[in-house]
Amino acid sequence: MDSVIMEAKILVFIILQLELFLFSNLVLGAHSNGGSWELLKKSIGISSMHIQLLQNERIITFDRTDAGPSNLTLPKGRKCPKISGRRDCYVHAVELDMMNNLNVRPLTVLSDTWCSSGSLLPDGKLVQSGGYGNGEKVVRTLEPCPTCDWKEDYKGLISPRWYASNQVLPGGNIIVVGGRFQFSYEFIPKSSKPEDHRLYTLPFLKETRYSSQIPNNLYPFTHLSTDGNLFIFANNRGILLDYVKNKVVKTYPTMPGEVARNYPSTGSSVLLPLDLSTKTTPEAEVFICGGTHPESFNKAKAGIFLEATKTCGRLRITAANPKWEMEEMPISRVLGDMIMLPTGDVLIINGAANGSAGWWYARVPVYNPVIYRPAEAATANRFEVLKAATIPRLYHSTAHLLSDGRVLVAGSNPNHNYNFTVPFPTELSVEAFSPPYLTSGKPRPSISSVKPGMNLAYKQKFSVEFQVKVRQLGKFYLTMVAPSFTTHSFSMNQRLLLLAVNRVRRMSSGSYAVEGDAPASAAVAPPGYYQLFVVYEGVPSVGKWVHIK
Template identity: 50%
Template sequence: MIDFLLFLLSFLHFFSVVTSQVRSSYSGGSGEWQLLHQSVGISAMHMQLLRNDKVIIFDRTDFGPSNLSLPDGICRVDNSDTVLQTDCTAHSILYDINTNAFRPLMIQTDTWCSSGAVLPNGTLVQTGGFNDGDRNIRSFTPCRDDEYCDWIEFPWSLIQRRWYATNQVLPDGRIIIVGGRRQFNYEFYPSSSSEVIWLNFLTETNDQGMENNLYPFLHLLPDGNLFIFANTRSILLDYNQNRVIKVFPRIPGDDPRNYPSTGSSVLLPLDESNSVIEPEIMVCGGAPRASFTQATQGNFIRAISTCGRLKVLDPNPSWTMEDMPLARVMGDMILLPNGDVLIINGAELGTAGWELGRSPVTQPIIYRPSTDVSDWRFAIMSPSTRPRMYHSSAILLTDGRILVSGSNPHVNYNFTNVEYPTDLSMESYSPPYLSPEYDQIRPRILSVDEKIGYGGKLFSPTFQVQVYLTTNALSVSIVAPSFATHSFSMNQRMVSLKIVGVTGLSPYTYGLTVAGPSTAEIAPPGYYLLFVVHAHVPSQGMWVKIE
């Protein structure tokens, strides 16, 4: 046993000498864009990556025909539809990221500005919408015989109508559904009662009819409580007791950050290797308070250029503000596998809403939330050639790319005689870490335990990499795929797991022993993507199930 320990220490010391020359930061250019489809037939208002590497995408049903027919002569007959009662076109697709193919799906009732979350078994639960869909629940379960997978709809399953609400998966696998237009309350799915719980915070943040508190930002904290941000304010909610535990300071500047002054937010990665986990919320972008009214009158005000960070469990928490290099409203914030934050899509002027945005921001920016002052913070990336503004969305894919689609700032599909035509294309953005210059230091996972337990239970991914490694240049992260709509990625979550052992198996092949998440509050049960990251360069993700 003593000989083995001496060997292991020597092994790590040797590799630390070699790897000290690996830079903690990378260049990799500014990333690359690739057009995947000139048209997928619908505008991607909502997107969710599923555990079988398929992406479910959908729009709204009440604006007339899309550019994609339903198969086999199927038509949607809906006497409640305000535009087209018989519609033989699709308003949802299933996209396969491995084959770059897609097929139409059938949705019956209106999903406009709805919300969603994935249950621990991998089923997408999609809630609410508009008109005849506002109290409906729809589900989509990945299946082996993909040809027969489709939406299943459960009418009148919500207690209250939910339009512009936000969902969050909880530690017990339930989903909490918060707010929505003229809904100052929350409910649960599945629910054991017909009760909705009043939340006065949502009435207090309702901005004189302009809302600015729709699609509130929800983040589950490691103590099991729920952080809720709406307009300029935020609270810590014990949803089991319906008790506000803490009221946080207003974000500086007093400008709203939620719909229609649409900014975005993330819970920064949680690190299980620390003895104490300090959750930190980041909120970026948005639009000044008068923006919506001014935009309706043809005056488009510059968007907010600041980000705020808040350590929510500090005894006296306060916002730390940082300036982005580009002002942005309607920007999507995405946690990248290496812990960086990507901000993509959006506009520099105006606000969310029909015809209310101008000056598209086509350049993504990447933010590194590092405590090392020598690391860069914001970096401007390569621009897309396509404006992605109102009703666009973006998600992280298994291979580390970002899938980007949508943009429809009009009441209906409109392709001509407008400044920003409806965009039905689909493209991907490859961050700098996917540059070929990093292929020699990119980890490759050979195998991984597909099921991971709680309480620090150990599991062992095996990976291969063509460089020498050290534990201080190496990390293992799990990422919960998010439900993306209206610039907020619901249920987005990243946890850096604790590495407790590294073993050399053969030349360039190493076994890692990793501790699973300590609690369901840290990582709610369900499917995650597991990435091994070396010197900020991630492997391809592997699906694992935490239970």
């Protein structure tokens, strides 16, 4: 009898989700050009909790090592490592070759990466920190090469870092901020410098908790300001931190509304495009969207799933008297990812309309991505609802910009183990969403060359040669995008620069050469790899990798 009742409940649940999906498609997504979806791979064997694109066009993605068997075993002949006292022959991290049909290369990770953080070093090496259990103090590194695998330093951190955030700094090192019951920050990789072996207290992280029992500001939002200081946001408040002197140099107004924005209330945040076309040191503006009531997590544990918020806020963090400018998304959203597109627009994707982060705590998947155009003068014209997906992407889903302008979407694992029989099963598939600029039919530019080459220096003038099939050249601009480490609805180190353009000339070949200025300082553009795009009449080229130091 109990099984019959359970089956009936599941049937009712599925019907409700179908109705919501149809409503999403017919009402919210009724656009002639709302982009398109493509299933790239039905299963990569693991669920993508963390994701990073490398400059060799390989995606590194992984989940955790303590959740039991994945759906992918180690290749024959590879020794099964010992994890938590047992032999584990299952794969928990993979490399996806974006240039070769998403070919899956298994990687070996021994420490638990659950809810960890990451960044790219200036040389392109992936540095990944913290996690759970035996991974809480581990710093892992992965070099971008066809045969490289994880290297793990179990004493890489001073404090345990579970649910911490990373940010690349102007010096090329990385600051690691917060974590569960960790009200401090430190720097990695450790060097011989004394400051790398110190722990810096940050009371702000304790002050912004909604409850002493639940550290409701995990994965704080961090953005490097153009003055070299670090913006940190937790729940509804932000500060500007001089991390060298361990001094708060600015305290920002409280964000309006009774909404928490950080895990487990889980909104998302981006640094809006830095406009270098008129200033070498531009203004910096943060945009934060989504989240839910501070008690949503506790309510969800009791079976009550509160509606998420529609609100967003913009804050010019470099202004003398910064004030929040509040707006509303078309759809309520928690657990959404915010991805900077090459055009300078923001894609809001994945997530749910009710509940919070945590196992089984999200309900009513939001299938429709939304685009936000920050440069639009009229607030009413900034948001647009796009074509709906068919796969729900809830807790532990991810998204990442690809060099071809698409957005890779993966993951969703609201279960303790790999469970495929619950209403929201563990998701192993990988999709690509093509924003409207790829389905508009407009001419798309292509970059022929970058001179003097891939390696740029600060303040350097360089030339980009590109082709576009038009009779007369229209409006275009150059952007540089820093690839992000994405997990738990926050894309760490994500950054978009609108470059200054000096002149353009038509070549005898029919292509165009445009002279641009490289960013002026490491505070504006931390050293490392970036994707360079030409955007013509709103359509970006395929990105070319450049390196600045």
